[in-house]
Amino acid sequence: MIPGAFEYHRPTSVDEAIALMSQHGDEGRVIAGGHSLIPMMKLRLAEPGHLIDLRDLDSLRGIQPAGRCIEIGAMTTQQEVAVSELLAEACPILREAALLIADPQVRYCGTLGGNVANGDPGNDMPAVMQCLDASFVLRGPQGEREVRARDFYEAAYFTARAEDELVTAVSIPIPPAGHGYAYEKLKRKVGDYATAAAAVVLTMSGGSCESASIALTNVGQTPLFAEAAGQALVGTKVDEAAVARAVEAAKDIAEPVADMRGPEEYRTHVTGVMVRRAVERALTRARA
Amino acid sequence: MSKIPVKMTVNGRAVDDLVEPRLLLVHFLREKLNLTGPHVGCETSHCGACTIDLDGMSVKSCTVFAVQAEGAEITTVEGMANADGSLSALQEGFMQEHGLQCGYCTPGMIMRAHRLLQENANPSDEEIRWELSGNLCRCTGYQNIVKAVRYAADKLNAQREAAE
Numbered sequence: 181m182i183p184g185a186f187e188y189h190r191p192t193s194v195d196e197a198i199a200l201m202s203q204h205g206d207e208g209r210v211i212a213g214g215h216s217l218i219p220m221m222k223l224r225l226a227e228p229g230h231l232i233d234l235r236d237l238d239s240l241r242g243i244q245p246a247g248r249c250i251e252i253g254a255m256t257t258q259q260e261v262a263v264s265e266l267l268a269e270a271c272p273i274l275r276e277a278a279l280l281i282a283d284p285q286v287r288y289c290g291t292l293g294g295n296v297a298n299g300d301p302g303n304d305m306p307a308v309m310q311c312l313d314a315s316f317v318l319r320g321p322q323g324e325r326e327v328r329a330r331d332f333y334e335a336a337y338f339t340a341r342a343e344d345e346l347v348t349a350v351s352i353p354i355p356p357a358g359h360g361y362a363y364e365k366l367k368r369k370v371g372d373y374a375t376a377a378a379a380v381v382l383t384m385s386g387g388s389c390e391s392a393s394i395a396l397t398n399v400g401q402t403p404l405f406a407e408a409a410g411q412a413l414v415g416t417k418v419d420e421a422a423v424a425r426a427v428e429a430a431k432d433i434a435e436p437v438a439d440m441r442g443p444e445e446y447r448t449h450v451t452g453v454m455v456r457r458a459v460e461r462a463l464t465r466a467r468a
Numbered sequence: 469m470s471k472i473p474v475k476m477t478v479n480g481r482a483v484d485d486l487v488e489p490r491l492l493l494v495h496f497l498r499e500k501l502n503l504t505g506p507h508v509g510c511e512t513s514h515c516g517a518c519t520i521d522l523d524g525m526s527v528k529s530c531t532v533f534a535v536q537a538e539g540a541e542i543t544t545v546e547g548m549a550n551a552d553g554s555l556s557a558l559q560e561g562f563m564q565e566h567g568l569q570c571g572y573c574t575p576g577m578i579m580r581a582h583r584l585l586q587e588n589a590n591p592s593d594e595e596i597r598w599e600l601s602g603n604l605c606r607c608t609g610y611q612n613i614v615k616a617v618r619y620a621a622d623k624l625n626a627q628r629e630a631a632e
Contacts, residue, residue, distance in 0.1 A: 181511045188472060188535050218531045221490075224628055231489065233536060259525070283602025285516060285580065288525035289532070321515035371514055372600040 183221035189232045193237060194319060194348060197232055202321050202344040204230040210346065212255055212294035215286050234239040240293070240348055242266060249351045254293020259284075261292055270354050273361040273381060277308045280365045280377075296430075297328070297347040299337040299402075302373030306333060307395040307403035308363060312377035314352040320345035333402035356391075359383045360466025362456040365397065366450050368441065375441040378406075378430065378454040382413060384466040389413045394426065394458075399434040399451050406430045409455060420461050426459060427452040476540045478503065485504035487534045494518045496534035497544060505545035505575040508536035509604075514529030518605030519576035520544050528584040528602075539549075550584065557620040558582060567616030577603050581617045589628075590621055 182247040191197040201208055209228035211217050212235075220226035234240065240255035243264050250270060252261070261267060262278040281287060281295070281304050296316060309316075309329035316327050320342055327340045334340065341347060355361070365377035377397035383390045392413040394406040409429035417421035436447035469568060471486040485500055497503045497520070506529050508519030513531040520529045521543040548556045558578050561567065568574045577600065584591060584599040591599065596617045597610065605613060 181489045185488065185490055188533070190535075190538075214533075214536070215513060215531055218492075218533070220510065231533075235536065283516070284599055285519055285526045285528045285602045286513060288527060400491075 181222035183218070184207060184224060184227040184379040186228050186231045189230060190236055191232060191234070192236050194346065196239060196432040197234060198344060198346055199208060199239065199346060200230070200232045201346065204232075208232055210234055212291040214285075215259065215282070215287040215290045216300060217245060218293065218300050221271060234346075245270075245354075246351065249353050252292055252306075252352065254291060254297070254349055255295065256292050256467070258282075258287040258290045258292065258295070262287065271312070271352060273308060273312070273355075273363055274352075277304050277363040277365075280304060280367075283371050283467045286371070290390065292350060293347045296332075297339065297341060299333060299335075299339045301336050301401055301403065301450065302398050303403075304363070304374065304377060304397050307377065307397040307405075308379045309352070310395040310403055310405040311381055311393045312352050312355065313381065313393065314350055315348040316341075316347050317351060318342075318345045319348050324348075326351065329403075330405045336401045355381050356383050358464035358467030362458040362461035362462070362465070364454040364461070372439075376434070376450040376454050377435065377448050377450070378458040380455070381458070382462050382466055384418070384452070387417055389416055389418050389422075392426075392459075394430060394455060396426045396430060396455075397435060398452060399436040399447060401435075401456060404433055404457070406433055408432070413459065418459065422461055423456060424467070427455050430455040472535060474535055474538050476537050476542055477588060479544060488533050489513070489533060490577070491534045492530055493520075494529040495496065495535045496537075497529060497542075503544050503546050507572055507575060509576075512605065514624040515573070515576075517573050517576040518578060519579045519603065521579055521583055524583075524586075526580045526602075534552045542581070543582075545578050548578060558617070559586070561616035561619035561623070564612075565612050565615040565619050567608065567613045572616055573603060573605045573607075577605065577613055580619065581610040585621055585624065593618065 181307040207229040210232045242253045258278045269273045295303045314329045332340045361381045363379045366375045374397045379395045382392040391408040394409040396404040409426040412425040431452045434448045434451040475484040507517035509515035518530040
């Protein structure tokens, strides 16, 4: 499998990268880790005339606290997310999710920015970012703007990002200390996309749920922020009745398509199972 | 499309060449440098037979363009033997523990296990399985591959202790 011919660009600054994107329009594609794009190029499902490689943009790497948020550069790899002590301490759901992405070799290359910007409904980080209410920092010729993960995804491979904009960073509000979290993903094998997956972050106070946020992976055209499912837990003791309501609310918004992972009914059922497991595990981790 | 120059270090040797941008690293290694250890297996970044070490990372060389490796330090299985030509602990382990049958996956397995042992000198069997989960073997059932990596870890740890 040989990709189509292209011209290779290796900008050394973000401005240069954006200028190249503007110049080449839909003939150009940026490449970060390349583990979504290169397989598509081999299949000739993507045939960019110009490939703009971001690997020299060191300013897009790294994980830093920024006030009440953590800012992660778009070129930070999944492996770097998985081994970050700062994230393990402040926002451990990211490590849990990163380790469920693909396999070790792919995690060394694959980037957080690529995972969230690509718009592939199979990617895991978009739902995690919706669960955490993260924002994406976009830079284009007109300057910089932020878009919430919950507003970013429009349809499969369609996002709020303009053609000449680059996702430069992800900004994540640090969840409260003592929060419970879990990312539950059913996949057929290592390297597979989710049959269904659920991200949960919740906080407990005096035995009752103070806040809860739930988002779903790969059961729709986009990641799905399951607002009603989270609300079903708030104010309850997260008992069986509340969990059952959350599960039903999540299943209500799931719209998986039948594929080799199973028919719609099955994948909707699995969505409920993932939400249940994630809520239960998040609860055991939450400090009351 | 015009060719562009690339420079990298492969198994300690400085290499420079002109390549088409679309040339995949695995084809550069195999066809330009005659390093046929990295195998072309699935071509879809699943099987891991093309795994090499690139700047301290295990990478599937079928999913990287040669031009992207500009300036990189690369090790393939051909660079794994000890300086005196004897087999490295991992290579010896795969032989002693029968960690291969057809051998197709072996270079990728060895390169991935090499990086694993750099990062974790004493992995549990479960960690070995997890860390090798991006490499497929259709012969062994993996049991002897895990034993081979264990053998190498034990040997390297014993050598380190003896040296202290």
